[in-house]
Amino acid sequence: MPDRLAPRPLPRRDWLGLAGFWSAGLAILGSIAGMAQLPKPRVTPEASSKVRIGNPSEFMPGSEKILSQNNLRVVSTSQGIAAMSLACTHLGCIVQPSQDGYICPCHGSEFDPNGNVTGGPAPRPLKWIQVSQAADGELIVDMAVEVQAGQFYQIV
Amino acid sequence: MASEGMNAFWENIKTLPRTFRQAVFRHDAPTSDRTRSQAVFANFFLHIHSARVHPHSLKLTTTWGLGVSLIAQFVILSVTGILLMVYYKPSVDMAYTSMKDIHYVVPTGRFIRNIHRWAAHLMVITVILHMARVFFTSAYKSPREFNWLIGMILFVLTLALSFTGYLLPWDQLAYWAITIGANIAASPNELVHALGLPTAFNVGDIQKELLLGASTVGQDALIRFYMLHVMLLPIALTMLAGVHIWRIRKDGGLARPEGTPLPMGKGVGTEIPTYQNPQTATSKTYGLMCLVRDKSPQTDVNPDETAPSWPYLLRAELLVFMVTMLVCVLLGMLFDAPLTEPANPNVPENPAKAPWYFLGLQEMVSYSAFVGGIVIPSIAILGLILIPFLDREDERKGIWFSSSRGKRIAALSVWVGALCAAACVAFPVTFGWLRNWFPSIPQIIIIAVNPGSILTVLYMAWSLYILYTSQSTRLSAIALFTCFLVGFVILTYVGTYLRGPNWNFYWSQSQWPAH
Numbered sequence: 197m198p199d200r201l202a203p204r205p206l207p208r209r210d211w212l213g214l215a216g217f218w219s220a221g222l223a224i225l226g227s228i229a230g231m232a233q234l235p236k237p238r239v240t241p242e243a244s245s246k247v248r249i250g251n252p253s254e255f256m257p258g259s260e261k262i263l264s265q266n267n268l269r270v271v272s273t274s275q276g277i278a279a280m281s282l283a284c285t286h287l288g289c290i291v292q293p294s295q296d297g298y299i300c301p302c303h304g305s306e307f308d309p310n311g312n313v314t315g316g317p318a319p320r321p322l323k324w325i326q327v328s329q330a331a332d333g334e335l336i337v338d339m340a341v342e343v344q345a346g347q348f349y350q351i352v
Numbered sequence: 353m354a355s356e357g358m359n360a361f362w363e364n365i366k367t368l369p370r371t372f373r374q375a376v377f378r379h380d381a382p383t384s385d386r387t388r389s390q391a392v393f394a395n396f397f398l399h400i401h402s403a404r405v406h407p408h409s410l411k412l413t414t415t416w417g418l419g420v421s422l423i424a425q426f427v428i429l430s431v432t433g434i435l436l437m438v439y440y441k442p443s444v445d446m447a448y449t450s451m452k453d454i455h456y457v458v459p460t461g462r463f464i465r466n467i468h469r470w471a472a473h474l475m476v477i478t479v480i481l482h483m484a485r486v487f488f489t490s491a492y493k494s495p496r497e498f499n500w501l502i503g504m505i506l507f508v509l510t511l512a513l514s515f516t517g518y519l520l521p522w523d524q525l526a527y528w529a530i531t532i533g534a535n536i537a538a539s540p541n542e543l544v545h546a547l548g549l550p551t552a553f554n555v556g557d558i559q560k561e562l563l564l565g566a567s568t569v570g571q572d573a574l575i576r577f578y579m580l581h582v583m584l585l586p587i588a589l590t591m592l593a594g595v596h597i598w599r600i601r602k603d604g605g606l607a608r609p610e611g612t613p614l615p616m617g618k619g620v621g622t623e624i625p626t627y628q629n630p631q632t633a634t635s636k637t638y639g640l641m642c643l644v645r646d647k648s649p650q651t652d653v654n655p656d657e658t659a660p661s662w663p664y665l666l667r668a669e670l671l672v673f674m675v676t677m678l679v680c681v682l683l684g685m686l687f688d689a690p691l692t693e694p695a696n697p698n699v700p701e702n703p704a705k706a707p708w709y710f711l712g713l714q715e716m717v718s719y720s721a722f723v724g725g726i727v728i729p730s731i732a733i734l735g736l737i738l739i740p741f742l743d744r745e746d747e748r749k750g751i752w753f754s755s756s757r758g759k760r761i762a763a764l765s766v767w768v769g770a771l772c773a774a775a776c777v778a779f780p781v782t783f784g785w786l787r788n789w790f791p792s793i794p795q796i797i798i799i800a801v802n803p804g805s806i807l808t809v810l811y812m813a814w815s816l817y818i819l820y821t822s823q824s825t826r827l828s829a830i831a832l833f834t835c836f837l838v839g840f841v842i843l844t845y846v847g848t849y850l851r852g853p854n855w856n857f858y859w860s861q862s863q864w865p866a867h
């Protein structure tokens with residue numbers, strides 16, 4: 197009589213056993229793939245990227261303002277109005293005005309008044325941001341929409 | 353009749369203390385080597401030790417107690433961390449004030465928070481020292497390559513635990529460190545822009561979003577970091593540390609030189625068991641080792657070469673634990689953990705500095721975010737992981753620096769590593785860098801050719817030179833690892849003490865401009 201407890205090779209065609217093995221493996225992989233989706237939000241929970249910055253009359257041509265609430269610099273010329281982000285393109289610190297433009301406190305990137313990089317590790321110029329007008333005439337800046345440097349919005 | 357039952361019952365009550373103790377411990381107070389061994393393997397908490405240990409492993413100079421100290425620190429961190437969780441509120445509106453409560457109102461709150469912080473800093477230092485100890489005594493060699501890899505993961509987990517804890521107070525320090533950290537995760541975008549690839553290749557954005565749960569640091573980031581800090585990372589660390597320690601045991605204890613002499617008769621091995629045939633032995637030998645025929649764990653080795661873990665090893669471990677505890681408590685009494693102003697997304701600190709162990713990285717990041725923050729650290733970690741697979745010279749395990757030649761090369765590498773690092777920092781400070789000379793240079797060149805990447809290349813060249821001249825992979829590994837350590841120390845020093853507002857170079861903080 198063969199010893200019931202002695203180890204035996206698994207029959208090669210143990211269909212049920214293999215099915216169990218593979219289905220468990222696939223189920224684990226599938227659920228990991230499913231769970232991996234969870235941390236990536238479909239909608240980010242922040243407030244809208246559009247901010248109202250005031251009436252055009254508050255921005256006289258030839259003037260410029262720093263809106264520190266939104267980390268923005270707004271320039272007004274005879275061509276129109278433009279907004280530039282003050283978030284450093286290196287790692288996101290807020291740049292400070294300096295003698296010849298802007299300087300970043302975190303790793304010393306330097307920018308000229310138009311936001312072009314003049315020194316330090318920043319890989320790109322400061323972002324210029326889209327300006328538009330609401331139906332009531334108030335100016336709107338969409339922080340999420342980048343425009344070409346030097347692009348001004350004509351006030352209607 | 354009834355009185356017999358009563359008597360037995362009475363008897364049971366009288367013996368209750370003893371029977372209860374036996375139910376818990378299953379043995380009496382150990383009096384001989386054998387019963388001490390039994391005490392070790394009959395106890396859930398002690399059985400991670402082997403019952404006996406080689407005297408070499410007990411010597412202070414073998415380990416300096418660093419591994420055990422790490423466990424002690426982790427235990428201290430877990431206990432104090434759980435206590436802090438009683439009052440901490442992971443919400444952007446309440447986190448800062450709850451830290452203030454812990455600091456000023458909660459009984460012992462400040463003390464516990466201080467201990468938590470100091471133990472965390474100690475853990476980062478100790479994990480680096482422990483890695484250096486293992487490396488320089490060649491304890492990473494076969495069959496321990498995989499355990500070295502687990503150690504590397506534990507190293508990264510330790511840094512991640514420290515960093516995720518950094519956000520929780522929601523003060524200025526925390527807010528800007530995480531902003532910078534998250535943007536480093538997004539920095540592969542730099543390459544995408546520099547190469548002019550479409551924005552669909554912006555993996556950086558995905559990484560950043562996964563970390564923050566949003567595009568800026570806010571409530572979602574705080575919850576994510578909290579969850580990582582108190583659950584995910586500690587669980588991962590506990591499990592891997594378990595594997596790490598178990599593996600040491602399975603590999604036959606700590607690495608030691610071949611033929612280490614046995615200090616018999618010095619109080620160790622008072623009772624010498626003889627090798628027993630498992631079939632005929634009247635009682636269990638102190639291990640099942642005699643059933644296996646394998647190189648590891650130590651089998652077929654005369655058991656009298658070892659000392660019982662109880663009391664020698666346990667006593668040493670307790671001592672390390674107490675010293676660690678003492679250091680944490682003293683530091684916690686003397687120095688308060690800082691709390692800066694509440695987080696302000698509009699004004700970064702100037703200079704905005706990361707925790708000290710990342711300041712070397714911040715120095716490199718200040719040349720290029722992508723290369724300094726992602727490429728070089730990845731190369732460093734990968735290189736460290738690969739060391740045991742590239743250096744497979746099998747002799748002279750467990751000896752510091754392997755040989756006197758190894759010692760000389762390590763000493764030389766300290767100088768080479770320090771000079772290269774100092775030069776790579778000093779050159780751009782004095783002469784500026786590519787963009788200062790060629791203002792319209794393409795960004796891709798600035799990304800690739802920066803002081804950090806040059807330093808990395810210099811270190812690799814040095815270790816290849818040692819490989820070429822000595823024809824020894826071990827000596828080459830010593831050269832590279834020493835350079836890595838020295839570079840880390842120098843860059844950390846520069847980032848901590850020589851960088852001031854706007855990341856400018858200052859010889860001392862007294863020269864910082866007043867705002």
Ligand code: FES
Nearest residue numbers: 284286287300303
């Ligand atoms: S974030 Fe501006 S230089 Fe680094």
